[in-house]
Amino acid sequence: MSVTTGVGQLTATQKAAVVLLQIGHERAAKVLAELSEQEVEEITAEIVRIENVPQGTADAVMKEFHRQLSTGAPTIGHGGLSYAQRLLEASFGPEKAAGVLNRLSTMMAGQPFDFLQQADARQVQSLISGEHPQTMALVLAHLRADRASAIMAGLEPELRTDVAHRIALMERASPEVVKIVAENIERKATAVLTPGDMTAVGGVQPLVEILNRSDPGTEKQILDALGERDSELAEQVRGMMxxxxxxxxxxxxxxxxxxxxxxxxxxxxxxxxxxxxxxxxxxxxxxxxxxxxxxxxxxxxxxxxxxxxxxxxxxxxxxxxxxxxxxxxxxxxxxxxxxxx
CATH class of the missing domain: 1.10.220.30 (Flagellar motor switch protein FliG, alpha-alpha superhelical domain)
Structure with a gap:
């Protein structure tokens, strides 16, 4: 996209991205090398989104930059994925750059199962009712804790315990597998609902967050049944609640x-x-x-x-x-x- 917003409406991260586009590849790489990984990812995300910087916007941002740091400003730059990749590789090397870009691509592509976040809990229960418990655990682990707890509360007690156990034991899931499951669920959803190579999705913490937002009865039932199935895991969950x-x-x-x-x-x-x-x-x-x-x-x-x-x-x-x-x-x-x- 092109930056057409007035400089006064740009965020600090967007201004930083514009500055890096102006100071040239080598200088920008040196700047990124001094930042934290989180700052690098945030600024890189803006660089990827920016394709063209109008002269007026660039001049205004650079003038503000001059007032603070008194540095020079070269020619207008162009952003995009290729520029971001070159910048990251120059700063951190190909391997680390690839990791940052992979996480960035996942973030910018949106989260799987987003189409379920606003759906009625009963509709989602109906949608996933015929799925394997492991698939149900994968879906719930990707949803906000408040949504997942509402959906889990409607499951049969034995199935609820099985799904909770699987969420707690789940550590990582291949993006390809997640994508396939999400696409399959989304195809079914169209008829039901109304209008790194690995990604961490499960584990004890997501289950704790789900239970923390569940009603007391559901919380007690899951913890009691989980204790019968895996007492050590149940104690770990209780200890975090x-x-x-x-x-x-x-x-x-x-x-x-x-x-x-x-x-x-x-x-x-x-x-x-x-x-x-x-x-x-x-x-x-x-x-x-x-x-x-x-x-x-x-x-x-x-x-x-x-x-x-x-x-x-x-x-x-x-x-x-x-x-x-x-x-x-x-x-x-x-x-x-x-x-x-």
Missing amino acids: FTFEDIILLDDRAVQLVMRQVDVATLAVALKGAPTTVGDKTRRNLSERARDNLREEMDLSGPVRLSEVQDARGQIITVIRSLEESGQIVIRRDGEDDYVS
């Missing part, structure tokens, strides 16, 4: 952040039958007024169904995971070293 009782692993500041996003009624239900250590940790990080409200709410609520307790705890765990993902809190799992400053 966060449970309601793990609130005691959070520092006081983190608990306070969590409590700000949880209403008293939900907390009162969640604490029903909870270990004393969890209740103490929670109350200690509430204001005096909030503690009084919690005490009153728990006195008034009386006995509640176990499913309601699990749902309330699930809501709190969702808040905790959201805060962890955003970097606002850190969860210290058992066995991890403490942080020091």
Whole structure:
């Protein structure tokens, strides 16, 4: 494509790509050699996308570059895959360049099974119902964790356990195999749905992420059944998951952040039958007024169904995971070293 966007709308990565296109092959290679691999891939992706740089855009970018680094600017360059390949080979050699370009090609081509990401979970269940469990595991491992958990929840318990086990044991899949499976599923989908040489797709972490977004009943069923099939693997999965009782692993500041996003009624239900250590940790990080409200709410609520307790705890765990993902809190799992400053 051609760069027609005004310089003010270009991202820093796009500007860096334009600069490299202006300074010549040898200088650009030297610059790339000083960058991290992630930076190289991001900038190279923009170089591949850019085919022509209008004179006005190039001049504006280079003027901005001059103001910061005071370097010269040669003639207008042309991007594209061939230029990116020459640049990478000059910077890192043919072998490493090929690896970067292979990952880049996969990224720019889009992810397999993208056509399932927005489909209704029940439709996807119907679509893959006749597939081998290994194929089902491959498909679910490629989907977002929230989508995969919704689909897995609708499978029969025995099949669900089998698929979960296969996801956890899966390590790598050939892109050719993934492509064949994706094309086959997509052909079937047209009638069902409505409008490196190896790629890592499975393993314990994807299964943990799927279970973390599953309802408590599905989570318990999979873990219990997985424990019967492979107790060591089940313990590994449990060790990587966060449970309601793990609130005691959070520092006081983190608990306070969590409590700000949880209403008293939900907390009162969640604490029903909870270990004393969890209740103490929670109350200690509430204001005096909030503690009084919690005490009153728990006195008034009386006995509640176990499913309601699990749902309330699930809501709190969702808040905790959201805060962890955003970097606002850190969860210290058992066995991890403490942080020091």
